[in-house]
Amino acid sequence: MICVLPYLLYILLIMLPVNESASTEDIDVLIILPKNNSYHFSISMVAPAIDYAQKKMKSVNGLYSGLNFNFHYENSNCGDEALFRLVDRSCQKKPDLILGPVCEYAAAPVARMASHWNIPVISAGALASGFSYKKEYSHLTRVAPSYLKMAETFSAMFHRFNWKNAFLIYEDDMDQRNCYFTLEGVHNILKTENVHIDALNIHSKDNKVDSDEIIKLIYDSEVIIMCAGADIIRDIMLAAHRRRLTNGSYIFFNIELFNSSSYGNGSWKRGDKFDMDAKQAYATLNTVTLLRTVKPEFEDFSMEVKKSLQKAGIRHCDSDNINVFVEGFHDALLLYAMAIVEVKQNGSNKTDGAQITQHMWNRTFEGIAGPVSIDANGDRYGDFSVMAMVDHETGTYEDVINYFGINGSFQMLPRFNNDRFTLRARHQMSMPDYSTKSCGLGVSAVTGITFGALLGAALLMAFYFFRKNYRITIERRTSRDIGKHRQLREDSIQSSFSTA
Ligand SMILES: *[C@@H]1O[C@H](CO)[C@@H](O)[C@H](O)[C@H]1NC(C)=O
Ligand SMILES: *[C@@H]1O[C@H](CO)[C@@H](O)[C@H](O)[C@H]1NC(C)=O
Ligand SMILES: *[C@@H]1O[C@H](CO)[C@@H](O)[C@H](O)[C@H]1NC(C)=O
Numbered sequence: 001m002i003c004v005l006p007y008l009l010y011i012l013l014i015m016l017p018v019n020e021s022a023s024t025e026d027i028d029v030l031i032i033l034p035k036n037n038s039y040h041f042s043i044s045m046v047a048p049a050i051d052y053a054q055k056k057m058k059s060v061n062g063l064y065s066g067l068n069f070n071f072h073y074e075n076s077n078c079g080d081e082a083l084f085r086l087v088d089r090s091c092q093k094k095p096d097l098i099l100g101p102v103c104e105y106a107a108a109p110v111a112r113m114a115s116h117w118n119i120p121v122i123s124a125g126a127l128a129s130g131f132s133y134k135k136e137y138s139h140l141t142r143v144a145p146s147y148l149k150m151a152e153t154f155s156a157m158f159h160r161f162n163w164k165n166a167f168l169i170y171e172d173d174m175d176q177r178n179c180y181f182t183l184e185g186v187h188n189i190l191k192t193e194n195v196h197i198d199a200l201n202i203h204s205k206d207n208k209v210d211s212d213e214i215i216k217l218i219y220d221s222e223v224i225i226m227c228a229g230a231d232i233i234r235d236i237m238l239a240a241h242r243r244r245l246t247n248g249s250y251i252f253f254n255i256e257l258f259n260s261s262s263y264g265n266g267s268w269k270r271g272d273k274f275d276m277d278a279k280q281a282y283a284t285l286n287t288v289t290l291l292r293t294v295k296p297e298f299e300d301f302s303m304e305v306k307k308s309l310q311k312a313g314i315r316h317c318d319s320d321n322i323n324v325f326v327e328g329f330h331d332a333l334l335l336y337a338m339a340i341v342e343v344k345q346n347g348s349n350k351t352d353g354a355q356i357t358q359h360m361w362n363r364t365f366e367g368i369a370g371p372v373s374i375d376a377n378g379d380r381y382g383d384f385s386v387m388a389m390v391d392h393e394t395g396t397y398e399d400v401i402n403y404f405g406i407n408g409s410f411q412m413l414p415r416f417n418n419d420r421f422t423l424r425a426r427h428q429m430s431m432p433d434y435s436t437k438s439c440g441l442g443v444s445a446v447t448g449i450t451f452g453a454l455l456g457a458a459l460l461m462a463f464y465f466f467r468k469n470y471r472i473t474i475e476r477r478t479s480r481d482i483g484k485h486r487q488l489r490e491d492s493i494q495s496s497f498s499t500a
């Protein structure tokens with residue numbers, strides 16, 4: 001009897017794979033996103049898109065019929081909870097696929113853990129530069145264009161218009177730090193292009209900054225690139241206008257990727273006595289946003305998702321359009337399905353996370369809103385637009401430049417005006433004490449503002465910060481005085497030497 005048992009087992013083992021490939025395969029998908037609907041990528045926002053993707057796949061004849069997805073949603077909030085949910089959830093059985101998280105500090109530990117467990121992770125977020133380092137995040141695929149991809153728009157413009165130096169201004173909330181990571185991308189790209197870069201980190205109190213003080217620092221620069229709240233941008237533009245920096249000798253940009261409804265037509269308008277000045281000032285402000293494409297199928301998708309959202313009682317009236325995260329997670333499921341089908345044809349299965357991940361990289365497929373191209377490093381190429389005021393009377397905006405990441409080319413739109421992007425010569429001006437001030441890493445006399453020196457010193461590899469997340473959280477909860485922030489930055493300087 002005893003010697004028959006191994007034999008029986010052997011037969012079973014031979015039979016199993018045959019049965020497997022013929023029948024459906026269960027794929028456990030863990031979706032880790034915030035529950036809080038104040039995020040553009042909350043569970044309730046994204047779930048209808050994922051359901052839609054699954055429904056569409058079922059209707060494609062046969063191709064995906066062998067896949068049976070089981071979805072589990074976990075609330076990540078925006079921090080370490082994401083990791084805890086993953087670990088708790090995986091005690092009995094690990095998921096086969098992870099979708100999300102979006103927030104940088106949530107995504108970092110999850111993506112690292114998943115690499116260790118050989119589970120593919122696909123996110124429409126995790127946009128910070130540090131995630132490009134796929135030695136550490138080997139199983140992470142990003143289906144939304146990262147900040148580095150966005151920054152290529154700038155390096156291409158610097159080339160084309162022959163600009164030589166940049167001043168970066170970013171608002172650092174010390175929490176999710178979206179603007180910090182956004183301009184970190186710009187910095188990392190421009191520094192490889194021989195562009196001289198200065199940077200200023202603003203910690204606003206009640207959305208107020210000393211914009212006159214800021215203006216003094218940018219006299220020497222040509223191109224000013226900002227990422228901050230709409231009110232701060234307006235303050236800075238007003239101050240620039242007062243000091244006549246909007247005369248063509250400076251070029252201003254702000255970056256608004258996900259909330260572009262707050263820019264464009266009427267963004268200068270507040271109904272206060274500064275509206276007229278603001279309109280004039282904004283005539284020199286260009287806004288970089290994601291280039292949105294639509295195709296007929298998208299309408300159907302958009303309708304279905306909105307219907308589900310209404311049913312769930314979610315009002316996101318400010319963003320009438322389906323956003324890039326919702327779209328991205330739809331495409332993420334599709335991308336995974338294509339990869340797993342190929343992997344199965346190759347005789348492997350869902351447990352081979354590394355091979356599945358490889359099949360998702362370096363390919364182009366048709367997403368819900370248009371073609372999606374993932375580069376050989378597993379990051380999506382991005383398309384971006386530059387919006388500018390085209391009518392100075394009415395203050396209306398239009399897209400003037402499109403940038404296509406996949407071939408690095410521009411499309412100049414009908415309302416593009418070359419003069420606007422050409423720096424006008426400056427009269428020689430004596431520089432008072434400002435220059436010395438902007439070189440120092442010193443603390444400004446102005447409360448609430450810390451002067452960063454080079455971003456190179458301040459913004460280092462983002463993944464270091466992820467490791468220090470705990471610490472940052474502590475920092476945030478303790479007093480917000482300048483000394484604390486300085487200490488944080490010194491940490492990052494140390495890290496550059498220790499990790500390099
Ligand atoms: C959701 O997030 C917003 C903004 O961060 C916060 O004010 C609110 O308290 C959160 N709601 C819940 C239920 O946590
Ligand atoms: C988008 O911009 C509007 C207007 O500035 C603002 O009220 C809203 O809070 C922003 N939404 C997000 C998610 O940042
Ligand atoms: C601004 O308004 C004009 C005219 O109403 C419209 O053609 C244009 O598309 C709008 N631009 C943006 C960015 O909303």
Ligand SMILES: *[C@@H]1O[C@H](CO)[C@@H](O)[C@H](O)[C@H]1NC(C)=O
Nearest residue numbers: 343346347348352355358359
């Ligand atoms: C097919 O599977 C083999 C063995 O698992 C692997 O070495 C090979 O790279 C796979 N081919 C592709 C195209 O992924």
Ligand SMILES: *[C@@H]1O[C@H](CO)[C@@H](O)[C@H](O)[C@H]1NC(C)=O
Nearest residue numbers: 017020347348349350351352
């Ligand atoms: C999946 O493949 C691995 C190795 O390639 C194998 O050990 C495992 O039994 C397979 N699992 C299933 C469910 O077929």
Ligand SMILES: *[C@@H]1O[C@H](CO)[C@@H](O)[C@H](O)[C@H]1NC(C)=O
Nearest residue numbers: 361362363364374375376377
């Ligand atoms: C990406 O795919 C193309 C063909 O589609 C191939 O020629 C190229 O070698 C691939 N690149 C990498 C890094 O795998």
Ligand SMILES: *[C@@H]1O[C@H](CO)[C@@H](O)[C@H](O)[C@H]1NC(C)=O
Nearest residue numbers: 404405406407408409410411
């Ligand atoms: C670059 O790609 C875009 C989008 O795919 C396309 O419309 C454009 O014609 C391409 N440009 C060049 C110069 O190949």
Ligand SMILES: *[C@@H]1O[C@H](CO)[C@@H](O)[C@H](O)[C@H]1NC(C)=O
Nearest residue numbers: 244247249424425426427429
């Ligand atoms: C614009 O203003 C700046 C600062 O006041 C000055 O240096 C520059 O020469 C002016 N440019 C022109 C074209 O007037």
